[in-house]
Amino acid sequence: MRGVWTPDRIRAAEERLFEAVAEPVVMRRAANGVALHVRRLLGERAGGVAGRHVTLLVGAGNNGGDALWAGALLRGRGVGVTAVLLAPDRTHGEGLRALRAAGGRALAAEGSSGLTSEAVGALRRGDVVVDGVVGLSARGGLRPLAAEAVGHVGAPVVAVDLPSGVDPATGLVEGPAVSAEVTVTFGGLKPCHVLEEGAARSGRVRLVDIGLIPYLDEPDFTVLDPEDAGAAWPVPSPEDDKYSQGVLGVAAGSASFPGAAMLTAGGAVRTASGMVRYAGPAADAVRESWPEIVATGSVGDTGRVQAWAVGPGIGTGSNGREVLARVLEEARPVVADADAITLLARDAALWDARDPETPLVLTPHDGEFARLAGERPEDRVAAARETARRYGVLLLLKGNSTVVAAPDGRVLVHPSGHAWPATAGSGDVLTGMLGKLLAAGVEPLRACGCAVLVHARAAEIAATGSAEHGGRAPRVGGDEEGRAERTVGAPIGASALLAAVPAAIREVRAAATASVR
Ligand SMILES: NC(=O)C1=CN([C@@H]2O[C@H](COP(=O)(O)OP(=O)(O)OC[C@H]3O[C@@H](n4cnc5c(N)ncnc54)[C@H](OP(=O)(O)O)[C@@H]3O)[C@@H](O)[C@H]2O)[C@@H](O)CC1
Ligand SMILES: Nc1ncnc2c1ncn2[C@@H]1O[C@H](COP(=O)(O)OP(=O)(O)O)[C@@H](O)[C@H]1O
Ligand SMILES: [K+]
Numbered sequence: 331m332r333g334v335w336t337p338d339r340i341r342a343a344e345e346r347l348f349e350a351v352a353e354p355v356v357m358r359r360a361a362n363g364v365a366l367h368v369r370r371l372l373g374e375r376a377g378g379v380a381g382r383h384v385t386l387l388v389g390a391g392n393n394g395g396d397a398l399w400a401g402a403l404l405r406g407r408g409v410g411v412t413a414v415l416l417a418p419d420r421t422h423g424e425g426l427r428a429l430r431a432a433g434g435r436a437l438a439a440e441g442s443s444g445l446t447s448e449a450v451g452a453l454r455r456g457d458v459v460v461d462g463v464v465g466l467s468a469r470g471g472l473r474p475l476a477a478e479a480v481g482h483v484g485a486p487v488v489a490v491d492l493p494s495g496v497d498p499a500t501g502l503v504e505g506p507a508v509s510a511e512v513t514v515t516f517g518g519l520k521p522c523h524v525l526e527e528g529a530a531r532s533g534r535v536r537l538v539d540i541g542l543i544p545y546l547d548e549p550d551f552t553v554l555d556p557e558d559a560g561a562a563w564p565v566p567s568p569e570d571d572k573y574s575q576g577v578l579g580v581a582a583g584s585a586s587f588p589g590a591a592m593l594t595a596g597g598a599v600r601t602a603s604g605m606v607r608y609a610g611p612a613a614d615a616v617r618e619s620w621p622e623i624v625a626t627g628s629v630g631d632t633g634r635v636q637a638w639a640v641g642p643g644i645g646t647g648s649n650g651r652e653v654l655a656r657v658l659e660e661a662r663p664v665v666a667d668a669d670a671i672t673l674l675a676r677d678a679a680l681w682d683a684r685d686p687e688t689p690l691v692l693t694p695h696d697g698e699f700a701r702l703a704g705e706r707p708e709d710r711v712a713a714a715r716e717t718a719r720r721y722g723v724l725l726l727l728k729g730n731s732t733v734v735a736a737p738d739g740r741v742l743v744h745p746s747g748h749a750w751p752a753t754a755g756s757g758d759v760l761t762g763m764l765g766k767l768l769a770a771g772v773e774p775l776r777a778c779g780c781a782v783l784v785h786a787r788a789a790e791i792a793a794t795g796s797a798e799h800g801g802r803a804p805r806v807g808g809d810e811e812g813r814a815e816r817t818v819g820a821p822i823g824a825s826a827l828l829a830a831v832p833a834a835i836r837e838v839r840a841a842a843t844a845s846v847r
Pocket of ligand 1: 357389392465467471473476492540
């Protein structure tokens, strides 16, 4: 599990760190981390380090200072280094002196009419470009000269702290911005590394220890890693039977939408052993697809369950309303998706059926969120947190980065790193998976984080066939940790995602086992 802190809180921790350790020492630690990851990327993409060329794009602040110091260190490894200075009179003085003393070149970016041809040449020549334009203090979109320079970058980029042009606090991008292959950040993750466009533009995020950790308080939110999901994933123990692992009731689908029932129920079956019951008009179809499911026609006839998954395909008319009200009255943990969210958003009386002490998870996409909150989410973390608090629910806001907020203010974020789950019916699969984790007794916030992580990974496995390749997706260039964007994949439907859920579970469980060795 990794913490994420807002820029203000990172800065406040840095202030405390500087009382104990001199600022230049800290900066040197940061630059060491940058130089290390530049060397690695040169090895991957340029086949070696010595004799290769790196171009530094350097802004006016300490972010540029980090880049210059890293350049000085790279000179010591035989790398040719050219710094393109966006603000020559305000460049970090010590960093520039260090680079020059190590034999690096520096040139002003700006000529009489924008970027000089020399600067453009340097940006084009680098085997790797280091983005030291702006870091934590970024405000608004890139300044015109910086934007022009970024437009000339063709080589793989190592971003210092964060990709320039991305808002550090939100991950939003206004205008041109850097797309990094690797982002080297210091002390703790910032929101831009895991939210919105910033998540994709950050590439592989590498965290460097600069001694900040003891000065950081509780994170603003957290990101689960595969090993966290693997450690929490329920598997049967020798004492277990089918009931003790938690029984999930699925109330999904209708005569017109039997597929929603199949996908939701399937998500549950593939997530954990034990038992799944189904209640609804698609009972025959569900029995045919999933013979292991005990299916009945109505919620009242279902028998005992430890949690419910309700909503996909139930419709928003009186039948759907009746189903949802009956499920809520059972006072068991519930995951409510799709039509159930629409019903809850427009019918305040439905909330009376709910026991406020029993966990209720709502899993809206942005459109469903707007029905609940009155507007589409802008700052997704703040919006999810506020809505979770207001309704007293766990709010799982789906998207490329999924945000899960608990009513007590805790938040988990999962940046998927790809968009393979964006396919019709994949939300239904997620609902079934999450319901089964709730039925198994996994703590609700963690259950949400685990379900989202494994669901996204299952989609990636299905799209790329990576499980068939011994855990490695076929990739175009790059190393085994290469980004999903460079992975060769083919579009999938939700059934393919569903079929890959066991492979994704095996993978996270293997990660958990490896991490305790
Ligand atoms: N604190 C520490 O010692 C440590 C910090 N560390 C490093 O320091 C970084 C923070 O450094 P910082 O605070 O100096 O600011 P920084 O992000 O370089 O930007 C400031 C300059 O950028 C400019 N600018 C602003 N917005 C812009 C835009 N949209 N487009 C273009 N330019 C823009 C703005 O110029 P302006 O044009 O507004 O005058 C201003 O001069 C942090 O990210 C990390 O890398 C590490 O070494 C660890 C120790
Ligand atoms: N651009 C995207 N990148 C990654 N995941 C996405 C993207 N768009 C949607 N998803 C994921 O796909 C799933 C879609 O769910 P949902 O919108 O409910 O679809 P449906 O109702 O068709 O099942 C969610 O898990 C969501 O997080
Ligand atoms: K940067």
